[in-house]
Amino acid sequence: MFHVNHPEPGAEIHYRDPFATAGADRSPARRLRGRLAAPVTLWTAGGGSAPLAGLTVSSTVLADGDPPRLLGLLDEESQLWEVLRESGRFAMVPLGPAHRQLADRFAGLMPAPGGPFNGADWQSTEYGPVLAEASGWAGCRLDDARPYGWAMLVEATVETVTISDAGDAGPLIHYRGRYRELGEPRGR
Numbered sequence: 001m002f003h004v005n006h007p008e009p010g011a012e013i014h015y016r017d018p019f020a021t022a023g024a025d026r027s028p029a030r031r032l033r034g035r036l037a038a039p040v041t042l043w044t045a046g047g048g049s050a051p052l053a054g055l056t057v058s059s060t061v062l063a064d065g066d067p068p069r070l071l072g073l074l075d076e077e078s079q080l081w082e083v084l085r086e087s088g089r090f091a092m093v094p095l096g097p098a099h100r101q102l103a104d105r106f107a108g109l110m111p112a113p114g115g116p117f118n119g120a121d122w123q124s125t126e127y128g129p130v131l132a133e134a135s136g137w138a139g140c141r142l143d144d145a146r147p148y149g150w151a152m153l154v155e156a157t158v159e160t161v162t163i164s165d166a167g168d169a170g171p172l173i174h175y176r177g178r179y180r181e182l183g184e185p186r187g188r
Helices: 028-033 079-087 097-107
Strands: 041-047 050-057 060-063 069-074 089-094 136-148 151-163 172-175 178-181
Touching: 041 069, 041 079, 041 097, 050 069, 050 079, 050 097, 069 079, 069 136, 079 089, 079 136, 079 151, 097 172, 097 178
Parallel strands: none
Antiparallel strands: 041 050, 041 089, 060 069, 069 151, 089 136, 136 151, 172 178
């Protein structure tokens, strides 16, 4: 006789974020924001005697200038904001298509046994840990922060930029609640 074991209630695997607000209950502004493609970045801080912290951030703008500036919206209750506020420094790494699970771990959407930094190679910097395979990253100094909507608007000066074209597979993009990749060939 064939017997099927059913998981306990609440133990099934979800293919959508079980904590996400249902589409009909989202504000029109949030629904419109979901139609704006956004880069998926990882912001990290800490190291040495400070705890390591990181957060997936898609609300990011990098403005060229002298010096370059970085803006981002962070959850003010996140551990990253706590560590960043204390240290005054952080690293920003644009993520690529191979980093979907890493993005979910740092967003708190995927289990991270041993913590979100476990299972990847990291380079220690004075700004925070940087993914060793990153095609580029920025070391930033916190200049200002203030409540903005339901987030904290972080303004920073970019003090250093490291670029490596080796292994650059293009950006990971967040669009309408999902990760996407650019569909056109690179180099155009």
